[in-house]
Each structure stands twice: as structure tokens, then as C-alpha cells.
Amino acid sequence: MVNTLFLPELREMLAEHNEPELIEFCTALHPARTAEFVEGLTAEEAWKVIQFAQPALRAEIFNYFELDRQIDILIHEDEKLVASLLVHLASDDVVDLLQELPENRAEDLLALMPSQARRDIRRLQNFPEGTAGSVMTTEAACLDERLTVREALEALSREAESLETVYYIYVVDDTNHLRGVVSTRKLVSSIARQDKHLSDLMETDLVIVHALDSQEEAVQKVARYNLLAIPVLDDRGHMLGIITHDDVIDVVREVATEDAQRIAAVQPLRDGYLRMNLLTLSYKRLIWLTILFFAELITAFVLTYYDADFKEYIWLVWFIPLIISSGGNSGSQSATLIITALATEDVALRDWAKIIRRELACGIVLGSLLAMIGLGCALLMAPGPREASVIPLTIILVVICGTLSGSTLPLIFKRIGWDPALMSNPFVAGIIDILGIVIYMTMAKFVL
């Protein structure tokens, strides 16, 4: 919902170049709300409005603009103003934004930035997508281990505005090796002992990630150790940057969404659903659909084999979708439960025997109950009670097959080092469809 409350007033203020009121507008609200209020303006107008905020605040408000608007501004507004805005954004966000610009525009903007910032960004650009290095920011509070509490507080107070987080102080030596961490909490509670050195206060048992570790690993550590930020080091222990709590929340969401998409047999989108090119979207879905289609083709070949039986007992056809979907649904449930439990570290590979026992038991319970309903219907529809018994017997077996394959396949994938979420539900369902038909017809031949 675009907030149109202030639009006429804002346009009037802009037309009159009403500086005091525009400054007031930019500073009175939470930057996210300011961004909401200018949503109804054009990108050009919104950009004009936020020129009345101080550079740091301007960058904060800009941060809350929608991606399309941000790109629009970066492409079309004055190079110098834009470059000075970029200096105030977190370096990881700058990297993401530059990636969306035409290459020469990105180069022009980079050329206008101070050399230190430019170097940082070039370095970040080199980390492959999905690594810890690609989501880190270089704006961390790194202080010398020889500083006292008082000096550290003073240094922080000078830098606080430009740092993304001041909640941890990273203590480094002369060659930028990370030696320890002091939380601001610890620093604040040590105010009474102003002459202590950072090296006396710092924790030296560090939780860190390496720049080439996966972003999932960074997130797992942040969640496990309840951190606000995690430092990122290179191979030789040099401090490169930090991954902050807001990026962690984004990554948690992204990973969970990607898992859900894989479970439903879509290649993860990465970009937003609506932003994505229609052909790319189709392509990401087509790969799996085609694989699944070929899997289901096998059912067609299997069925040709039973032509004679179907001709004799045409009522067997009626139950085909019911039987294969019972197996498919219980298999999807098992696969999803195990995949999500593995992703949240709720179960581990070493629990495999326990998992299989549970799923077997669940399959028997669920299969028996569904079989009872199935028996009721089969008695009404099949020619006689002996014929009807085929249906419940098949259902029990198919449901057990479903829970067992739905639970073991993700475990096997995990074991051989693949993403268990690749063992998508439709894939499990495809396997169950084939098995289901074989079980069904074997059972029918046996009973009839």
C-alpha cells in the first residue's frame, strides 16, 4: 500500500524549496517510515527530498527504498552525489547494487569513490556468490589491543556514525590479525576501570568464519552462539570484515525459502518472483518438470504390461490415482519433515536408525487407518469382498513405501554430500508412483 498522506505537501515543499520543513521531514521519522512516505513520489523527487538529510541519514533512508527505485537513482542521478551516497552504505550492499547497474556506470561510480572504499568493494566483488565473504561488510570496529577502555570509547564515539555495528569491538594487532573480541556490553560495564587495556578485557576463544566458507555455515554459527555479528577472516587470520545480524536474518529466510522451493522441485529463484524474467522462471521450473515427466513415463510403460488384467477387471483402473497419491502424499510428508529437521539441525545423520524406525511405525499406523477407509469404499465399488481386499492391502504397503523412501532418500543424499532438499517431494512421489503401480498389480494378481 503506497502511503499518499504527505505527497501533496512534499511536492509543494519541493516546489518552494522549503528547506527547514524538508529537513524536519527527513529527520523526524524512523528512516524506514520516511522511505515509506516518499514511495508515492517519482524516484527523482524522492532523491531530491533526501538531499535534505545528512549524508549518513540519507544513506539509511535510501537503504529502505525498493530495489528498483535504488537502481533507478543510481543510474540516472548526478554521478558525484550518487558516489558520495555509496560511501555511506554498507560495502556488501554497494556490491549488490553495483551488480545491477550497466557495467560502465558501475565503473564510473567506483572511480569517484575514495580509494580505500573502492579497494574494499573490489575485494568483496571477488568472493563467489553464496560464500561468507560475499555477504560481509568491511565496516567493523577494529581497534588496537593496546588501547585503554577510555581510549576505546573515544575512538568508538568518533567512528560510531560510519560503522555498521558497534556492538562488538574486534581487537587486532599491528598486522590486522584478529586477537580477540570485546562486546560493547563488557566495555560499558568496565567504565569504572578506565585504564584497563582492551587486551585485558577481550575474549580470546573466537567464533569466526573464513571468507570462502558458505553463508549457511556463517548463519549456523551466529544462531548457535547467539551472536550479533561474526567476524570473517582470510586463510592467515587477517580480519576482513563482519557479517551482521540483519544480513543473517536475510540469509536465514533465503535459505529456508530456497529449501522450500527445492522441496517443490523448483530451482531456487535467487531474484524475487516478480522481478524475474519469465523465460528464466520457466527454465528453472522446466528442468525438474522434465525429469519428473520422464520418471512418470515409466509408469506408462509399466501399465502397458498389465493390459490383460485391466481388460478383465476394469474396476482396478478406478483406484489408480487414489493409490499412487496416498503413497505420494505420505512420502512428501516424510521427506519434508526430514529435510526441514536436517536443515534446522533438529536431527543428524547419526539418528538414521531411529528415523527409519519412526517412519516405519508411522507408515504402519497411517497406512492401516487409510486402508480402513479404502476398504469401506472398495466394498461399495468392487464386485465382491475378495476383490475389494486388494485395495486396503495395497494402500498399507504403498503408504509404508512412501514414508520409508521419503525419509531415507534425503538421508542418503545428505550422506553422499548432496543437498537433501534436492530429494524433492515430486521426485519421491514419482518413485512411489512406479512402485505403487507394481505393488497394486502384483497384489491384484495374487488375490484375484
Add this chain to the structure above:
Amino acid sequence: MVNTLFLPELREMLAEHNEPELIEFCTALHPARTAEFVEGLTAEEAWKVIQFAQPALRAEIFNYFELDRQIDILIHEDEKLVASLLVHLASDDVVDLLQELPENRAEDLLALMPSQARRDIRRLQNFPEGTAGSVMTTEAACLDERLTVREALEALSREAESLETVYYIYVVDDTNHLRGVVSTRKLVSSIARQDKHLSDLMETDLVIVHALDSQEEAVQKVARYNLLAIPVLDDRGHMLGIITHDDVIDVVREVATEDAQRIAAVQPLRDGYLRMNLLTLSYKRLIWLTILFFAELITAFVLTYYDADFKEYIWLVWFIPLIISSGGNSGSQSATLIITALATEDVALRDWAKIIRRELACGIVLGSLLAMIGLGCALLMAPGPREASVIPLTIILVVICGTLSGSTLPLIFKRIGWDPALMSNPFVAGIIDILGIVIYMTMAKFVL
């Protein structure tokens, strides 16, 4: 993996009551690592080890124990020691733990806690599960608006040890109404102006939640406004507590996992997969399986209607699973994409027309490509080219039906205020199965 590295040494230290070394062990490592190292000990031994840590640190280490171990300790160890441990835990965690204990034990422990802490916990216990109030903690840094920067820093330094987060200072008036927020970052960068009052520094455009709002709402706000913690108020604006970043990460994960489970037609587990009672697990799966089973029963009734056609053209049977699963799979993809996009606020209800256009286009592209493969096989298997044409024509229509119903049903659910994830993939698949069979047989009658 249980870390067995230090176990013999730890047992020896305990036997010898080697105080200096046990204190060293408790303090040298990150509390989470200390907890890992004692994982191989019994709960009783681990409890003995952490008695050598200061109360605040002891509570931190305890926090990283596994839930079963925590409960074991709370039930079996000395009441007074346990109660004094609880005082140092975050109040929301205490509420969660007490819930797992036998009622009289929980009451005994509560009775031993200081009256203020007991009142806080009783109040938290009254908030229904899933509300913001149920995940908040009462340990927030609330300071009087009349304090100066210097006084605030001193007050913080006294309380910092016992507070869950000192990254925001909540500024309250005499009646505990929330008036503003000062970030520690702001406070630290104002050290040079020590005589300013908190009321001069505070932000007054507040982002808050009410205690009875849903925890999802709290999380959305924290993510949208990039917060480290969000204050929780009652109806009259009194400060009740805060929800902190670590709880937010937990809730984000929980919500994403629950969505994935609903998408696969399992009622959200809440408890861990392995901790859950087998009957409860079966029950949570059975409800949906039964509903889906009845949906699939409709396919059986629909199929009885086409007996004569199947007798004449038995080869039509071969393609039943292929056709219904093509529709089901493309429908699952659409449903998952839309459900996850809605959950991450990547699309909104107002985008409905755009979504349906995209899904229609996707359905046509995907359906046509699968139809071409289908045509190839049908030409090989069906009696003649005219007969074979039934298969690709059906596939196109069924896939389009799949993408359209997979995308519109979650949108409709969202519109009427239900959880879109309830529109689970198997449910979409069930609808497509019925539609698919009707389309298939209508097409067959039309062509043949």
C-alpha cells in the same frame, strides 16, 4: 558428535575437586564451547562442573546445554541452586523451561525465586503461545528520560551484566510509559556531550509491537526496520519487555519450517521431530492425509463414469499417472513459489493480476514443452497418430490448470485471511487430479 577430548581430565578434576583448573576450564572458552566439551559427561557431572563458574557465566553455559539435559538438571538437582540459576536466565527462557517440568517442581522452584522475578514469569506465562508476549524477555535496559549521558552510562555499566541486551536503551517516564529509544551507538557517539539528557538524544518515532500481536508480526518488523530488538507494550503503552535478535532468528526459522511443513500437508510439529511422541506425530500427519484421501476418492468415482471408454481404448489407462502428475507437479511449483513469495513479502495481494498473467504464460510454455515430449511417446505407444494427439493436448491443458490453481488458491486463502500455506501442495495436487481426469476423458471423447 560428542566431543570426548577433555572427558577423562574433567572427571579427574571433579574427583580431585581441583578448583583452580575447573574455574579455568569454565572461563577460558566461549560458553557454547564449554557446553560442548561437557556434553559427554552425565547431566549431574556437567552441573557439578559449571558450579565453578560465576552465576552469570554459569547461566550462559547452561543456556547452551541440550533441552533434555536442562530439564534433567532442573528436575533432579538441588532446588536452591537451580532457582538461583533461573534468576540469571532470560525470563522467556525460564517460562519455556518451567513448562517442561512437573507442575509441583515448577511451583517449588518459582517459590524460591525473588518476588520480582516470580511476578515477571507469572505475567509471561499468561501470554498465549505464538504471541509477541510469549517470546519476549523482561530484562531490558529501561532508564529515566531525565538521566544525562554520563548517568545513563553509569547506570548501564551497573546493570549490563544482568541485562539480555544493552544495545538499545528504552527511555521511560515515571509511569513506565515508553517515551523513546536511544541506541548504544548514539550514546557512545555522544560521550563528548556528557551533560545532554536522554530525552534530547532519543528517537521518538518508535517501532513497537503489542503483547498480543503475533510473533510473526514482531519478526516482520524487526527484519523490515533492521532492529536488534523490538519493545513490547501493553494496550496503554506501558513497557513490558523486548524481543531480542536471537529469538527473532529462532522465530524466522520456526515460521519458515512450519510453512514448509504446511506446504507438504503436515500440521506444524512445534516440538522437534525426534522429541515428539509417535502418536502425536501420526496424528498431525493423519488429518491432512485423510482429507486428501477423500479428495482422491472423488477421482475413483469420476473414473467409474468412463468404464466403457477404457474398455474400448485400454491404452488410455497407461497415461493416467503421467497426466495427473504433470498437472500436480506444475501446480506444486506454482503454489510453493507463491506461498514463499507471500511469506517473504516478495509479492503482495495487490499483485494478483500480474501473478496470474505470469502463471498463465508459464503454464503455456511448460505445458507445450512437456506436450512435445508426451507426443513423441504417445506416437510410439498409441494405436495411431489421431489417437496419440489426445495426450499432448491434455498435457497442455492440465499443466495450465496446475499453474493457475496452484497460484490462485494461495492468493484466495490470503485474501480471506487464512494462512496461504494451508493451501498445501498435495491439496492442489488433489484438485488437479480430479480436473486432470475430467480433461483427459473429455479430450479423448472429443478426439476419438
